[in-house]
Amino acid sequence: MSLIDKTRARRSFERAAADYDSVAVLQREIADRMLERLDYVRLEPARILDLGTGTGYAVDRLQRRYRRARVLALDFAHGMLLQARRRGHWMRRPACICADAERLPLADASVDLIVSNATFQWCNDLLGTFGECLRILRPGGLFMFTTFGPDTLRELRDAWSQVDAHSHVSPFLDMHDIGDTLTEARFTDTVMDAERLTLTYARVHDLMRDLKVLGAHNATEQRPRALTGRARIAALADAYELHRSAGRLPASYEVIYGHAWAPLQRPVSGGVAIALSAIGGRKQAR
Template sequence: MTDPSPYRVDKQRVRATFDRAAPSYDEAAVLQKEVCSRLLERLAWIRLQPAWVLDAGTGTGQGLRGLRQRYRRARAVGLDLSPSMLRQAGKGGGWWRKPGLVCADVEALPFADARFDLIFSSLTIQWCNDLDRTFAGFRRVLAPGGLLMFTTLGPDTLHELRSAWGAVDGHAHVNAFFDMHDVGDALVRAGFADPVMDVERITVTYPRMGRLMRDLQAIGATNALLGRGRGLTTPSRLRAAEAAYEPFRNAQGVLPATYEVIYGHAWVTGAPAPSPMPARGVIPIARK
């Protein structure tokens, strides 16, 4: 289920943009923090006492901190593609108690089979190129009875921004996102049991398009598609995109930025799937 180029994500660009955004991420990531909080709240309805927990795509560590607060006896590991994000996560203190931080791609998890009882992943898998590979990796490192709980973004995300740029040129300015049904189908193909999917739409409002663009840059959520335009955005093209965004301005006089947030969870039953790669163990690169 790999997306064909030019809609594949450039992982080197993803790492670089999140590295640059790490110092400004927490201040600008309003939507991301809200979604992570909502996913953490859903754990209250799950009867599970994990011994090992993985936060896949931990960023600056919000999910990892929440997991350690909820499961105080568990060993919690945070994984992220960006070394700078992990350094930000490692700045926590007090009850943090030196969590393991691992720099790796969620599409190639460097862990032994059946290592974790819970994988938590908030707004990360939309940066993956291959859902089948990603979910197969999650399935491999989850122990029997383990749980995968995640959020990702659906195709209606930032449709206003996509429409505005679409009126200006033919380049992709907004990343492509998987449909909820495709995500559910990929869970089944990976061997997960009892997948549950639901969706909600969250709208963030802005006084002007430029502020939205700055926020996206501040959190590292810039266009990372291989098919993106490589030239500089000229002032005239930016003004044209801003003008094309104006028809979306609502009765309150603000511009909406819509996020289609997909929630999912699924269980592992039986024996773990055979490993498609040699187990390399946990490699912590940052501790506090």
Template sequence: MSEPFYTDKAQVRAAFERAATRYDSAAVLQREVSDRMAERLDYIKVAPPVILDAGSGTGYGAAALKARYPDARVVELDLAHAMLAASREKQKDGAGFLGRLLKKAPWQVCADIERLPLADESVDMIWSNLAIQWVNVPDGVFAEFRRVLKPDGLLMFSTLGPDTLCELRGAFAGVDGATHVNQFIDMHDLGDALLSGGFATPVMDMEKIVLTYDDARGVMQDLKAIGAHNVTDGRRRGLLGKHAWQGVVERYEAHRRDGKLPATYEVVYGHAWKGSPKPKGNALPDGRQVIEFVRRGDASR
């Protein structure tokens, strides 16, 4: 059963296939969040032999993982073949940071993170940067992640929360009955899904990152360039009329500060372990587990 705000998986794939050639030029947020995720690994003592980069894009995260764990085999997995091809091309050319770090022929898999073509208990760590937000029901993808993780394996991910693009969503409100901005799952629901999926000692935190633009069209162009424009089932099938678009622009202008328009992203981070059903210590006396939620301050870029 579908809902108007559910993402259309075929449209998600098509959007990222089209965006692959220009993705790196616009993926400022994706790189920033990847770097902040990597900083969290400073506090987690692991040495994983096999790492799955689930939703690897053009390979930025894979390069960082290879730099941190030079003896690990990093498997890049993405829904869009063109994204994997872009990563492979950079490695083949040996150009820049990615080419220097990933000298071996890459292991790449073109597949859906909700249906991983990997054996049970075959990877030691799963890294997923800004990919889970394209999944409508997180329980399924967390079940797949847990299936392929080895015992005591680590899941680390980032995704987007419901306040993402709140300015743009407000500007489109009331235009018509269609959905115009992707909608995202709340941090607390994700934490609950981790627990119900059998993950141990989950830790969740959130921060807001604000990108700034000269105009509303710039926001929309960047979203299209990274394949993140509206792909909901309830999206409008035709173009928005000139009068309606002008109303969107005028409502967005109410958010202008210091000459710039903000685009807010609520970034949710999470990590958890595939452990035994018995908690490892983060539990109440009666055995119920506790999710740790941490709220961080806003950040601007």
């Protein structure tokens, strides 16, 4: 698995922050679909973490759903948080935290609900990241997220493979591997599923422009360092034409949804488990 260059990724999202919402159609759609799943659980969280909040799109919906909850918005790009801090009612702005999802600056058992939309593909240590999420969740707390699977941007990856042998598309983990990692991190009642969504474009240049505006550049450490010249872009466009259907160029996304619960028992030294009380009002509809 290629590692993500976090410095490059952060800089890309810093530059993208002001215009991100103008092209984030897919990101808003999958956030809506994820948050709709909260209809099937009964939870009364006092504190919610929107992990990888971006411009804070989910904040408004979370505050409307949980009117008594305090929403924390965390992102590693300060520019994104400048957008997110405007969300919510003027008397209930989110508390914005600039930090990396792999090292959360929050106390143990301090959050009742974590939601995260399209963030974990930017993490290098997924097990450690999930461990951090479990650490800050209170017993019986809920963890709900989306990320992207390996079929994401498969047309773009295929077209680039016909141009050169470099890595041009960030790597994405398989749904089953993510589920196994949740189990290894000691989450319980894990549920994983996936769906495929497709955006279409008139030209490959339009897709590349959207990815640039989103800040979703290739941030792998194995990426080519030289500038992409016109000749290679033209070759990419020609290769991508093989995927044209009904007059449009598809860009496929494999969207992975996951949710899991923090256990009501936490292991301690010596292998002894201690029982802890759940957060108020938690009931799971199954």
